Every structure is written in C-alpha cells, then in structure tokens.
Amino acid sequence: GSIDAHFDGSSSTFDVIDANGAAANAGLQVGDQVIAVDGASVIDTNGHEAMQVITQRPPGTTAALTVVRGAATMTIKVIVHR
Numbered sequence: 654g655s656i657d658a659h660f661d662g663s664s665s666t667f668d669v670i671d672a673n674g675a676a677a678n679a680g681l682q683v684g685d686q687v688i689a690v691d692g693a694s695v696i697d698t699n700g701h702e703a704m705q706v707i708t709q710r711p712p713g714t715t716a717a718l719t720v721v722r723g724a725a726t727m728t729i730k731v732i733v734h735r
Contacts, residue, residue, distance in 0.1 A: 654710045654733035656681075660700030679731035682722065689719035707733065 657674020658667050658681060666686040670676045687703045688696055695703035710716055712735040719728045 654712050656731050665700040665703040685720040685722050691717050
C-alpha cells in the first residue's frame with residue numbers, strides 16, 4: 654500500500670507529500686513526525702519502520718497515524734491505496 658508521502662530518510666518526518674494524494678487528503682503535512690501507526694510505536698531513526706507498517710497494509714484499509722506537529726500530538730486517519 655501507499656499514502657503518497659515520503660519520509661526525509663533521517664527520521665519518521667514527512668519531507669514530501671503529494672498534494673493530490675491520500676496523505677494530503679487526510680490532512681498530513683510536510684514536517685509531521687509519525688510516532689505510531691494504529692497505536693503501535695514506530696519511532697526509529699530513519700522512518701523505515703513506520704513506512705514498512707504502512708505499506709504492508711492492504712489497499713483500501715485505514716491507518717491511524719499518530720503524528721507530532723509542532724507542540725501538538727494528533728491522530729490522523731489515512732486510507733492506504735496501491
């Protein structure tokens with residue numbers, strides 16, 4: 654699966670979000686740091702763990718991403734696609 658977003662390679666922080674993709678439609682923003690997927694911690698040093706959990710989900714399912722944006726922590730649900 655995919656959510657049309659890319660981590661920066663050094664953390665689980667988004668550095669690219671496709672403006673017309675699933676991540677943007679769900680409200681995710683560049684700079685959001687993913688700390689959990691469906692309540693399971695995915696804090697790692699380069700974002701690989703978070704992306705692996707997301708991409709293993711079947712298309713059409715929803716992933717609840719817990720993200721840190723500035724001083725706020727929030728959960729954003731995004732629909733995974735192919």
